[in-house]
Amino acid sequence: MPKSLISIHDFTKDEILHILDVAKEFEANKTQPILRDKVVATLFFEPSTRTRLSFETAANRLGARVIGFSDAGNTSVSKGETLKDTIKMVSNYVDIIVMRHPLEGSARYASEVASVPVINAGDGANQHPSQTLLDLYTIKQTQGRLDNIDINMVGDLKYGRTVHSLLQAMSHFSPKFTFTAPDELKMPQEYKDFLTSKGIPYQETTELTEGLNNTDILYMTRVQQERFTDIMEYEKVKNCYSLIASMLAGARENMKILHPLPRVNEISQDVDETKHAYYFKQAENGMYVRMAIIAYLLGYK
């Protein structure tokens, strides 16, 4: 079975650091057509414009050609074809598969059926490892290191897979966490137990204003209305977790704001102009990291 990237646990600490180094190389030299004779499939069983465009651009910049679909609606999947059959067929055509699927565990299954490497571009609420790697890359880029970073995670910490994966990946690098979330969306106990078992300190708060001045990274996520049973609760919380530029007066010089995007109203437009805003650069970094992942899994880097 060829090496795939399904979960952030599939990469060792050394492999993670290697990917970040390769991504840096690609950022310095954006066009390296080392995969000129390769074909990459992007199979998006549910739409995700940002992730798909990022992967497809990464493949194009490496000189590879791209096939695929952006929505399962007009494919044989709508005729009832199993995931196994789709993957079996496509892996006969291409050199590597990038897949997004609404069902959890679908990517792991696909990697066991496929004869080529599979990159998980999101399987339901489970894993989205390229997002985690680009978050790590961005943290390293902005802070000059990964070790001993203070991270404040804000928003939906209960269902947000990006924060869970980032928490696990950062556990290699002795971080210090603050979790800022409404009671309904607090960090699940299993992740707090995980940190405790690794001796990593964390504190929890419900107030956004509380953790802004003593953190290196402010990792914002979207608070989604559909997560609330009580709509009034959502209306209350929505405004509490809205970051505006004037709140950042006391922030550390080096503090950077990250967000997996799309943002809605959790970061006000006026924050974009501050030196702390870094989420658009973060999205750009995604492309270099995805170039690195593709090149590494195909044995080129």
Add this chain to the structure above:
Amino acid sequence: MENNIKKLKVSAIENGTVLDHIPSQQLFKVINILDLTNCPNQVTFGSNLDSKLLGKKAIIKVSDRYFADDEINKIALVAPQAKINIIKNFEVVEKRVISVPAEISGIAKCSNPKCITNHQPVQTRFATVVENGHLKLHCHFCEKMTDSDKLIILAKN
């Protein structure tokens, strides 16, 4: 010996396997896991029998059949404290203890409704995790935990 046999609520077998100390409510799950519904041998069982250990217990006796370890270990999911007695010529010749297998395939259902195994013809697969004596199953695919208390055993084909 004679007296003992008379007292037995489920009659003795000459040769075979006795599965004792099964929690009563788990009896049919054990039968399902061991696929005894398709077993051609004589199978006798009793449920809600008095037990000093469990209060009420169930027992299964299968004549002329001996289970492989990896087969019998599957019932650790539902009856980890069960005792396995190997019977030859009406005598217990060997007692076996059940140990929890490291991995379990195709027996239990993943409790995550969004897991691929609940939507496509994919055999379930779990790693077993024992926390404070409590058994949990970690899904190989969706990476979610299924509690052994809420376990649903998949019907055999």
